[in-house]
Amino acid sequence: xxxxxxxxxxxxxxxxxxxxxxxxxxxxxxxxxxxxxxxxxxxxxxxxxxxxxxxxxxxxxxxxxxxxxxxxxxxxxxxxxxxxxxxxxxxxxxxxxxxxxxxxxxxxxxxxxxxxxxxxxx
Amino acid sequence: xxxxxxxxxxxxxxxxxxxxxxxxxxxxxxxxxxxxxxxxxxxxxxxxxxxxxxxxxxxxxxxxxxxxxxxxxxxxxxxxxxxxxxxxxxxxxxxxxxxxxxxxxxxxxxxxxxxxxxxxxxxxxxxxxxxxxxxxxxxx
Amino acid sequence: xxxxxxxxxxxxxxxxxxxxxxxxxxxxxxxxxxxxxxxxxxxxxxxxxxxxxxxxxxxxxxxxxxxxxxxxxxxxxxxxxxxxxxxxxxxxxxxxxxxxxxxxxxxxxxxxxxxxxxxxxxxxxxxxxxxxxxxxxxxxxxxxxxxxxxxxxxxxxxxxxxxxxxxxx
Numbered sequence: 001x002x003x004x005x006x007x008x009x010x011x012x013x014x015x016x017x018x019x020x021x022x023x024x025x026x027x028x029x030x031x032x033x034x035x036x037x038x039x040x041x042x043x044x045x046x047x048x049x050x051x052x053x054x055x056x057x058x059x060x061x062x063x064x065x066x067x068x069x070x071x072x073x074x075x076x077x078x079x080x081x082x083x084x085x086x087x088x089x090x091x092x093x094x095x096x097x098x099x100x101x102x103x104x105x106x107x108x109x110x111x112x113x114x115x116x117x118x119x120x121x122x
Numbered sequence: 123x124x125x126x127x128x129x130x131x132x133x134x135x136x137x138x139x140x141x142x143x144x145x146x147x148x149x150x151x152x153x154x155x156x157x158x159x160x161x162x163x164x165x166x167x168x169x170x171x172x173x174x175x176x177x178x179x180x181x182x183x184x185x186x187x188x189x190x191x192x193x194x195x196x197x198x199x200x201x202x203x204x205x206x207x208x209x210x211x212x213x214x215x216x217x218x219x220x221x222x223x224x225x226x227x228x229x230x231x232x233x234x235x236x237x238x239x240x241x242x243x244x245x246x247x248x249x250x251x252x253x254x255x256x257x258x259x260x261x262x
Numbered sequence: 263x264x265x266x267x268x269x270x271x272x273x274x275x276x277x278x279x280x281x282x283x284x285x286x287x288x289x290x291x292x293x294x295x296x297x298x299x300x301x302x303x304x305x306x307x308x309x310x311x312x313x314x315x316x317x318x319x320x321x322x323x324x325x326x327x328x329x330x331x332x333x334x335x336x337x338x339x340x341x342x343x344x345x346x347x348x349x350x351x352x353x354x355x356x357x358x359x360x361x362x363x364x365x366x367x368x369x370x371x372x373x374x375x376x377x378x379x380x381x382x383x384x385x386x387x388x389x390x391x392x393x394x395x396x397x398x399x400x401x402x403x404x405x406x407x408x409x410x411x412x413x414x415x416x417x418x419x420x421x422x423x424x425x426x427x428x429x430x431x
Contacts, residue, residue: 010355018348019268026340053298060389070299072389087412093322094419100326152386155301163309216399226385233395247413254420255321
């Protein structure tokens with residue numbers, strides 16, 4: 001049981017990662033897949049930041065009243081990752097909009113069927 | 123939506139506060155949480171809020187497409203400009219120590235200008251993406 | 263609570279409620295990040311995840327339609343794959359250091375140097391900003407270029423050409 005208390009944050013991360021992964025591979029709607037991708041990304045942020053916390057410490061802004069600080073290096077990495085994540089999401093949504101205009105639907109199986117039929121006809 | 127008095131009043135109260143808060147986050151990024159990215163997103167959110175209440179053409183009148191597109195590029199150019207200024211003044215690329223006589227003041231100056239570049243680019247890109255999504259009509 | 267939100271996202275088929283639930287999830291994540299002392303990251307996650315992402319998803323749903331179709335067959339294979347991956351990851355995490363262990367190499371390798379020398383060398387008390395803008399300025403330059411490229415990409419994909427319906431491919 002001691003392992004549970006000390007590794008609890010990792011397991012929450014794994015649960016969120018699994019949920020995001022499941023949405024991405026099991027659902028056919030393209031917008032929902034993108035939401036699953038963003039959930040997956042946020043679970044990775046948690047994976048990096050959770051080990052940086054020290055109990056009794058504070059945010060990594062140096063001041064005279066504190067001596068113990070959280071680890072600032074993963075914060076920098078995750079800040080960049082969040083911003084890159086929105087760029088990815090915006091581009092993905094733009095592609096989904098174009099797919100909708102070209103095929104008339106955003107369900108994966110309908111798009112694949114349209115491609116198959118269009119290929120046989122053309 | 124612009125006839126709804128609740129939205130108009132709340133918008134008039136919140137939008138200037140949001141813009142000032144974005145500037146506060148930008149310039150106090152050295153002493154507290156904040157910095158260019160957060161400030162850029164908050165500033166873009168203020169203008170998007172205005173566009174949602176008063177309509178996209180009103181937002182386009184406030185910040186035309188040409189202004190937003192040049193904001194997108196200007197921020198990146200500002201960042202690269204600071205990098206090249208380091209080169210021209212005798213140091214390495216993106217070296218802040220040579221930007222002023224006192225190296226620590228040079229660091230502060232360099233950080234100030236690149237955070238400003240980040241603010242301009244991020245705000246411009248968020249706003250431009252909103253304009254593109256909202257301005258494209260449904261084809262049915 | 264985040265697990266409940268995520269499971270609700272999986273099961274919901276109305277995409278507008280999925281968007282609202284994603285906003286709630288993002289706020290909960292930002293709160294957890296504040297509890298983990300990551301204040302810069304929490305502010306960015308809150309503003310980006312709950313603000314911009316919601317606006318973008320709603321814009322895309324307006325253009326695409328807001329209902330998800332019922333899946334054709336029961337998704338047993340993806341569920342099995344996901345459970346196998348969960349098992350492997352949990353087994354892997356047992357080897358990682360315990361939560362909040364000050365002696366872990368995570369905290370003792372390079373970080374004390376940045377925490378002590380950072381404010382002296384750069385004059386900026388916020389170590390995250392100092393590292394982001396000064397020690398790792400190149401990476402931030404790359405990030406600005408990535409955001410710029412994302413904006414250009416969206417412009418290129420969604421721009422309407424003036425000459426009729428020339429959408430081409």
